[in-house]
Amino acid sequence: MSRKLDLRTGQPVWSAYRAPRPETAALSRDVKADVAIVGIGISAAMIADALTEAGLSVVLVDRRGPLLGSTPATTALVQHEIDQPLSMLARRIGKDRAQRAWRRSRLAVGNLAARIAELGIDCRLAERPSLYLAGNILAPEALRAEGEARNDAGLRSAYLTAGQLKDRFGIDRKAALLSYGNLALDPRRLSAGLLTAAIGRGARLYAPVEATGYESVRDGVAITTRQGPTIRASACVLATGYELADIVPRGGHRIISTYAIATRPQARAIWPEAAFMWEASDPYLYLRATHDGRIVCGGEDEDFSDEATRDALLADKARRIAAKLAKLLPQVDPKPDYSWAGAFGTTPTGLPLIGSVPGKPGFLAVLGYGGNGITFSRIAAEQITAGLTGRVDRDADLFSFDRD
Structure with missing residues (x-):
C-alpha cells in the first residue's frame, strides 16, 4: 500500500486555465502489460510517453485520477539549476559527480523542450x-x-x-x-499532452484504482488492487509522488x-x-x-x-x-x-531517487524531486526507459537508491 496524503489544499493557479482531461476506464478484470505505472501525474506521463515510444505496452493506474495529485500544485519553473548550488553539491558528493548531475539536468530541460515541440503539445511553452x-x-x-x-x-x-x-x-x-x-509552461496541459500521445500508442489508463499490494513473481510483478483485479507486468514503476508505497525505502x-x-x-x-x-x-x-x-x-x-x-x-x-x-x-x-x-x-543533496527498489525485483520508483520536479521527471523517464530496454544510462549511479 501507499502512504495516503492530502497532497495540496487551496486553489492552484492552473485551475484558471482549461486543460484536456485524458480518458480513463474502470478496472473490471485482470490486465497485463510490459510495464505497469502506479500514478497518473506529470512524472507518470513522461515515463509513459517514453516507454510507449520505445515500443513497450503500458498500463497506468491512480487512486484519484489523471493529474489530480501534486501536478496541479507545481509552479512549473522548469530549471536546469538544481536546488543544491553546484559549488555546495561538489563539496558533498565530489566535483565530478556534481558536475555530471548539473549537466544532466541541463540536458533534460533541452530534451523536454524538444519532445514538446516534436509532439506539438500546446502547453504555453516559453x-x-x-x-x-x-x-x-x-x-x-x-x-x-x-x-x-x-x-x-x-x-x-x-x-x-x-x-x-x-x-x-x-x-x-x-x-x-x-x-x-x-x-515556463502549464503543467496540466503538458501532462495531458504526453498522456494523450501515450494513449495513441496503446497505453491504457484506469482510475480510480488503488494499488494495495506489490509482489515480485517469477515472470515479473503482480499488483493487487482494492477494486479486485490484479495487474501483471514485467516491471512496475512507482510514480506516486509524495505518497510513497510501503516497499519504497524512506531513508x-x-x-x-x-x-x-x-x-x-x-x-x-x-x-x-x-x-x-x-x-x-x-x-x-x-x-x-x-x-x-x-x-x-x-x-x-x-x-x-x-x-x-x-x-x-x-x-x-x-x-x-x-x-x-x-x-x-x-x-x-x-x-x-x-x-x-x-x-x-x-533529499539531503537535492538530487532525486530514481531506480530499482532495493529487495523488490521488478519494481522501480521515482521520488525526492525537490524544486526541480518536472526536470527530474524527464531524467526519470530517460533512465527508466533505458533500463527497461536493455540500454545503459551513464548517470544512473547519481540517482540510484544505493548511491553513497
Missing part, C-alpha cells in the same frame, strides 16, 4: 532566463564562486553586480547569476510543506524578459510569470508534512509571500488571486 539572487546562503562573493563553478562545468552563467542587475532587470539586490535556457528522503500564490494578470508590470527569480536564501522566495501576466510566487517551506498544520498556516504564508513579492517588485500588485499549499519531497 524559454526564460533565470536570476539567482544573492542571499543569506550565498552572499555576493560566494555567488561569484558559484558562477565560476558553473562555467567550469560548461554551464554558462553570468555574474551581475548590483548596478547591472538594477539597470537590466530593475531588481534591487546585491548580486545575481544570470542563466539561460529554462522553460534519505523527507516530506515537507510548501506554499505559493498567484496574482491577477498584470502584463504591464512584468519585469524584463519575464526572467525566473530564485533567492539563495533560507527561507527563500521564487517567482515566475504566466503567459497572461500573472505572477506565481512561492516559498516559506516548513519542515513538517502534517496536513492540518500545513493548511492552518496557508493564509499567513500567503500574506508573507505577498509582502516579500511587494518588496522585491514594488511596481506589481502582490495581492493573491490564488493561494495554495502542498507536500514537497526532498
Whole structure:
C-alpha cells in the first residue's frame, strides 16, 4: 500500500486555465502489460510517453485520477539549476559527480523542450532566463564562486553586480547569476499532452484504482488492487509522488510543506524578459510569470508534512509571500488571486531517487524531486526507459537508491 496524503489544499493557479482531461476506464478484470505505472501525474506521463515510444505496452493506474495529485500544485519553473548550488553539491558528493548531475539536468530541460515541440503539445511553452539572487546562503562573493563553478562545468552563467542587475532587470539586490535556457509552461496541459500521445500508442489508463499490494513473481510483478483485479507486468514503476508505497525505502528522503500564490494578470508590470527569480536564501522566495501576466510566487517551506498544520498556516504564508513579492517588485500588485499549499519531497543533496527498489525485483520508483520536479521527471523517464530496454544510462549511479 501507499502512504495516503492530502497532497495540496487551496486553489492552484492552473485551475484558471482549461486543460484536456485524458480518458480513463474502470478496472473490471485482470490486465497485463510490459510495464505497469502506479500514478497518473506529470512524472507518470513522461515515463509513459517514453516507454510507449520505445515500443513497450503500458498500463497506468491512480487512486484519484489523471493529474489530480501534486501536478496541479507545481509552479512549473522548469530549471536546469538544481536546488543544491553546484559549488555546495561538489563539496558533498565530489566535483565530478556534481558536475555530471548539473549537466544532466541541463540536458533534460533541452530534451523536454524538444519532445514538446516534436509532439506539438500546446502547453504555453516559453524559454526564460533565470536570476539567482544573492542571499543569506550565498552572499555576493560566494555567488561569484558559484558562477565560476558553473562555467567550469560548461554551464554558462553570468555574474551581475548590483548596478547591472538594477539597470537590466530593475531588481534591487546585491548580486545575481544570470542563466539561460529554462522553460515556463502549464503543467496540466503538458501532462495531458504526453498522456494523450501515450494513449495513441496503446497505453491504457484506469482510475480510480488503488494499488494495495506489490509482489515480485517469477515472470515479473503482480499488483493487487482494492477494486479486485490484479495487474501483471514485467516491471512496475512507482510514480506516486509524495505518497510513497510501503516497499519504497524512506531513508534519505523527507516530506515537507510548501506554499505559493498567484496574482491577477498584470502584463504591464512584468519585469524584463519575464526572467525566473530564485533567492539563495533560507527561507527563500521564487517567482515566475504566466503567459497572461500573472505572477506565481512561492516559498516559506516548513519542515513538517502534517496536513492540518500545513493548511492552518496557508493564509499567513500567503500574506508573507505577498509582502516579500511587494518588496522585491514594488511596481506589481502582490495581492493573491490564488493561494495554495502542498507536500514537497526532498533529499539531503537535492538530487532525486530514481531506480530499482532495493529487495523488490521488478519494481522501480521515482521520488525526492525537490524544486526541480518536472526536470527530474524527464531524467526519470530517460533512465527508466533505458533500463527497461536493455540500454545503459551513464548517470544512473547519481540517482540510484544505493548511491553513497
